Amino acid sequence: MENKAPQASNKKLIYIISAVAVVLIAVVFVMYLQNRQEYKAVVEEMTEEKDLLTEEFQTLALDYDSLQSNNDTLNLMLEQEREKISHLIEEIKTIKATNASKIREYKKELTSLRSVMRNFVVQIDSLNQRNQELSEENQQYRKQVNKIQDSYNELEKQKETLAKKVDIASKLETYNYEVEGLNSKDRETKKARNVSKIRVCFTIQKNITAPIGEKTVYLRVLRPDEALLVRSLDDKFEYEEEEINYSARRVIEYGGEELDVCVFYKADEGELLPGTYTVDIFADGFNIGTTTFELK
Structure with missing residues (x-):
């Protein structure tokens, strides 16, 4: 009778340990499933962020394409920025969405490129305004030149008429x-x-x-x-x-x-x-x- 009591206690302990182990495994499995869902959600969010960043770079490229200038130096600088954006778009496509540090770098680069574009817009507007002013001044000068030319032509006609009169007056008879x-x-x-x-x-x-x-x-x-x-x-x-x-x-x-x-x-x-x-x-x-x- 004395040997049966310890055996019963051991069995009970084994049951308890097994139950705890099952519970722990279940808890771990549940936590694994929760973490996996959270990780998947994070990856999807970062993928969306990468796609959005790519779209913003593509939109910026279109904005740069819309900029036009009559200044050769400015046009060269614009072309350099367009090439830079094109290369960045290709680079973004190759990185992993989970590479958060790279995504942050590209976001900073996007902000910088937008700032540069605003400066280009200001310069182009200034040049266009100056060109308009020069065009108006040129029209005024042209009118003045035409007026002077008309006056000169009129004087030439008067001179020619006077010369003819002088010739007629000086003609021998x-x-x-x-x-x-x-x-x-x-x-x-x-x-x-x-x-x-x-x-x-x-x-x-x-x-x-x-x-x-x-x-x-x-x-x-x-x-x-x-x-x-x-x-x-x-x-x-x-x-x-x-x-x-x-x-x-x-x-x-x-x-x-x-x-x-x-x-x-x-x-x-x-x-x-x-x-x-x-x-x-x-x-x-x-x-x-x-x-x-x-x-x-």
Whole structure:
């Protein structure tokens, strides 16, 4: 009987220990399940935080892409920041969501990049405002330049008009025409076949506005058939921006006072025809007189 009592006590103790062990195992298992759920929730939260951080970097990249500037230096700096953000986005994709220290570093970098972007926005707005001001100033300057140009053009027109008036006022004029045909003995003749010289005499009127000094007077004599009498096709002078032939010429000294002038044309045998001849007189680039004469 004495041996049965201790055996019963041992069995009871074993039951108690087993029960406690089961309870402890159950508690540990329950705590394991709770910790696992908490860890899973933390991982999911950190994964969401990583995804949100990636989205914020991508949004920042789009914001940088929207920045435009006409300044080459500023554009280069913007491009460098865009490349930096692109590299950071790729780096974030490769790290684990549970790497809290790295996530914190990227958050700080994001804050820094946003601050830099705000500075870029301020600079671009300032440049755009300055460009607008310069554009307005440029328009004002252009208007002033156009106004000055218009005034200059008007002055040029007035100058040109005045120059034309001066030219007209300084143009020599002739009168008192006498045209004669002379034979080989320098006697006057009206018969075309006997004329060896044509003498054209006229008077240049007084003109105090005309330039004084040496001048060349040119004659152009047209036959009745409108053929020009010429000694050489190389005998030319300038008239109305063209080189034209002349029949005869003479150099005179003009002093502004009335001056009598005679010019001779030596005709070849058989060159002259009966009929009405036209004589035009030129000097200083102007036609200063016209007259006609008859040969029989």
